[in-house]
Amino acid sequence: MKISIKPLFLLVFAAIFFASIVPVHVFANSTEETGAAKTEEGHKAGKFNAGELIMEHIGDSHDWHLWGKGEHAVSIPLPVILFTPKGFDVFMSSAFHHGEAVVSRKNNYKLEENHIKIVNEEGVIDEAASKKIVDISITKNVVGLFFSAFLMLYIFLSVASTYKRNPDQAPKGIQSALEPIIIFIRDDIAKSAIGPTKYEKFMPFLLTVFFFIWFNNMLGIIPIFPAGANLTGNIAITGFLALVTFIITTLNANKNYWHHIFAMPGVPKAVLLILTPIEIMGVFLRPFVLMIRLFANMLAGHIIQLSFFCLIFIFAEMSTGAGYGIGIFSVLFNVFMGLLEILVALIQAYVFTLLSASYFGAAIEDPHQHKESII
């Protein structure tokens, strides 16, 4: 009896957890309707716009939106840092008043669909000048990035100190949860893909990238501040990680690696004419695929979950009963999706790390032992 209660409890807890997003949107929706009706400013004119809501949740923004919409939105203002031809500007994003106010510093700035634009005296957007802005603001994703970095530092430095405090002892607490993963990355990813002697210099990157992706995937699933930034579903983040893999692979590549790319041994000259361009493309394609795989997987998960929540409001606009009816289905499906996303969070971190390790392994492979590389 006791055993069967446990998963049920977990299910109920997860349902409450994911359903906790719902009230925010209910509130957002209703305030928007009244607000938009009064001001007549809302381009959606009271209609629930699922696409916009989803894009807002998976995208980046200059403030951390908590609840509310338009004038009534409650959000955490974040610093805006801009380099423009006229100079360097720093101010809080609250100065935009949710995109309604023009901020006059060295230029006149206006927030247009989460992008900062330069406007002229008449309030018209100057596209040419706007393109020259280098925006390095602390956005929602940057805050999420900092938070995950501090979380990782806190956890791993404390784990490291536990190791130093209790040498040659069985692991305790969080140390015992992370140790099998660290050993798994060392033995089953690094040692098997790179080789038992050369793996050591790649370990810091592999461990960091694995835990960075995993932590951020998990934080992305949690919908409340300070988690909830969709970092690993952002192409800049996955692109950077893939770029680091590409740089490490290229810097460590030996003669054998290049020889296999430019002149695959044991292949006729005529075939090389076709094969060599494919191999050269492969060099760039591998990190590119790495970037797209993680980005698309995480983004898709978020979009599916948000879409199912949006279904509730789309149906609720037709009739309240339909909204409640579809709500039950949506929440149940999202509980399932949430559990799946927890699994995907780990799998994607594992896949990225494993593929990076296998590229490193291919780059430093000795000529006599040939191994199939994975794309």
Add this chain to the structure above:
Amino acid sequence: MELLTPSIGLLFWMLITFSVLMFLLAKFAWKPILGMLNEREKTIADTLNEANKARAEMASLTAKNEELLNQAKEERNLILREAREAAEKVKSDIMAKAQKEAEEKLAQALREIETQKKAAIVEVKNTVGLMALDIAEKVIRKELAGNKAQQDYVKILATEAELSGVSASSN
């Protein structure tokens, strides 16, 4: 396309954050953690090896002890057997000696007895002879003065006495 365009700002902060994060983790987390893991694995392997070695040593020691014990037992048995044999030998020697001595004593005693007997017989014969002579002398002295028959009888007696006395002395 908005989603597929990486933003410069996020890339910039990612570059800084990830580099600092990786540097700090590599230096203060991964290095000690991996080091300690290796060390612990080495310690465990070493301890196991040592335990195996100790067990083998114990086994060899036990075997050696067994061997020593067996050897000691054998030696003890040998000693016991030898002692028993020696004791047996001493016992039989003593018995034989005693037997021999007893026999010798007996023989000597018999011989002695024989000699004594012979001496006694000779003495008895001599004494009897002398007594007979005495008697005869007395009888003869008294009767010789009488009749002829008596004189004849004395003659016979004297002859007899002489004969037995001769035979006794000849012995």
